[in-house]
Amino acid sequence: MSTLRTALLTDHYELTMVSAALRDGAADRRCVFEVFSRRLPAGRRYGVVAGTGRLIELIREFRFEEAEVEFLLRTGVVDEQAAAWLRDYRFTGDIDGYAEGELFFPNSPVLTVSGGFAECVVLETLVLSVLNHDSAVAAAAARMVTAARGRTLIEMGGRRAHEAAAVAAARAAYLAGFSFTSNLEAGRRYGIPTAGTAAHAFTLLHDDERAAFASQVATLGKNTTLLVDTYDISQGIRNAIAVAGPDLRAIRIDSGDLAVIAQQSRELLDSLGATETKIIVSGDLDEYAIAALAAEPVDMYGAGTAVVTGSGAPTVGLVYKLVEVDGRPVVKRSEQKATIGGRKTAVRRHKPTGTATEEVIVPQGVPERQANDRLLQRRYVVAGEPVELPTLAESREHLRECLISIPWEGLKLSGGDPAIPVTVVPAG
Incomplete structure (x- = not known):
């Protein structure tokens, strides 16, 4: 080669x-x-x-x-x-x-x-x-950091870019104030903290959602993030807390009307006693979508396509x-x-x-x-x-x-x- x-x-x-x-x-x-x-x-x-x-x-x-x-x-x-x-x-x-x-x-x-x-x-x-x-990438990421108002941002756009560009984009996003990247090569090469847990495929692999969550918690502990929107979000949250308990670190939501769903999810988590469980949202987020969620109970954002492509300004x-x-x-x-x-x-x-x-x-x-x-x-x-x-x-x-x-x-x-x-x- x-x-x-x-x-x-x-x-x-x-x-x-x-x-x-x-x-x-x-x-x-x-x-x-x-x-x-x-x-x-x-x-x-x-x-x-x-x-x-x-x-x-x-x-x-x-x-x-x-x-x-x-x-x-x-x-x-x-x-x-x-x-x-x-x-x-x-x-x-x-x-x-x-x-x-x-x-x-x-x-x-x-x-x-x-x-x-x-x-x-x-x-x-x-x-x-x-x-x-x-x-x-850095300019787009900086705008997202401003829109996030101090909340944590994860760069997860590697699959939306050329493999070499993905590593450079992770570096530029971190420079701009993102806290983590999903790209392991960027972590190795530049010392950027990496983060990630599981995709919908892992849930679909198992016979039911609880089995998938139980496997993930058994491997990673309760200091993990469970993806709750593979099927029904409300039931996904109930299953997550039933498996991990109220001290689960976080849930992630990757689809739907995030403003409405974040509110409903926070209320449901609180009612289940998971008052400290964080809510992470992702799914085609750009700076405008992040700004629109400023008043919602969101703790962390995952941004992919928009950040690695300059959010409409790729050069x-x-x-x-x-x-x-x-x-x-x-x-x-x-x-x-x-x-x-x-x-x-x-x-x-x-x-x-x-x-x-x-x-x-x-x-x-x-x-x-x-x-x-x-x-x-x-x-x-x-x-x-x-x-x-x-x-x-x-x-x-x-x-x-x-x-x-x-x-x-x-x-x-x-x-x-x-x-x-x-x-x-x-x-x-």
């Missing part, structure tokens, strides 16, 4: 540009590429930077193996000169960017990649693939554009896709209370700092060597603090302007 190689997770034209630049002598010209979004997805008031930690590790491993180079030669993607260059490829430039877990807005310089043209341009597809996916529209060559700003002027030339520096302004008021971006310079300003960019790679990265737990805490800092209107689920305005200071 062949292995999917990082270096070929790219677009054909990246390597034809390398070939041409090597031939005409432009491959080593010092360039600056920036990653930014021209606009936020419809209805969104902020973006969340996610995937940077994964990306830096992938760039560290970005190599062209001999079999890959031979494939590129055989298919005519590159010539012999480019093939020799690819065999020796190592990224030797610098990468700076917003911290993972940082909020971003239109034109925020999320990531800056600088070095020789060829060594930078070949990373374009990888950079955008990672950041667009993970940031989309955040990040682009990777050349903004500087040999210290000279370059500008793309095409209609509706124009760029702002020059390497950018960004700060976020805050009131003394800590509330964010504005993001200020300066091309070819450094913003005039004011009290309570926070510089948004940090070093990730210096001369090809990654610097020490924040842990996932630290990035998770950073996002939590960022969400607290934006005006409360910016946390609304309804459409509107970005949570804070962005000012791009004219160059010069």
Whole structure:
């Protein structure tokens, strides 16, 4: 079985540009590429930077193996000169960017990649693939966390995504504030707490519901969650308490009108003496469905499809554009896709209370700092060597603090302007 190689997770034209630049002598010209979004997805008031930690590790491993180079030669993607260059490829430039877990807005310089043209341009597809996916998931997950109002969230969308994307999505959801994932590989790779008990198939396997519950409790103890909606929910709850007793940890409901059913279930549990048994709900939940359940007796939410697909915004529209060559700003002027030339520096302004008021971006310079300003960019790679990265737990805490800092209107689920305005200071 062949292995999917990082270096070929790219677009054909990246390597034809390398070939041409090597031939005409432009491959080593010092360039600056920036990653930014021209606009936020419809209805969104902020973006969340996610995937940077994964990306830096992938760039560290970005190599062209001999079999890959031979494939590129055989298919005519590159010539012999480019093939020799690819065999020796190592990224030797610098990468700076917003911290993972940082909020971003239109034109925020999320990531800056600088070095020789060829060594930078070949990373374009990888950079955008990672950041667009993970940031989309993290933004959707952050909205769900806000809607949940402190209640626990479990990510359980692995079966709704590509197997590799599922692991990345679990990481992004945890970054955004989810407490658990059902994905065991995400648990192993990133140390995310995992959770899960049984599906409807386990109940259907047994001759009756009580037998299924008894088997699960015998194996996992009363500190488990029984799925009670395979047949009749009310009878399922009665069977669960009859088998496990009133100190059963939780029941899960995966269908129906969850607002009504949660109320009825809480009343029934209380009447059976199971006053501490928690109610977990799942079943195509998104941020709007979670918000609609805010007043109901729900203790935990399980979200799947919506979170791993960005809840209607599966990409955040990040682009990777050349903004500087040999210290000279370059500008793309095409209609509706124009760029702002020059390497950018960004700060976020805050009131003394800590509330964010504005993001200020300066091309070819450094913003005039004011009290309570926070510089948004940090070093990730210096001369090809990654610097020490924040842990996932630290990035998770950073996002939590960022969400607290934006005006409360910016946390609304309804459409509107970005949570804070962005000012791009004219160059010069």
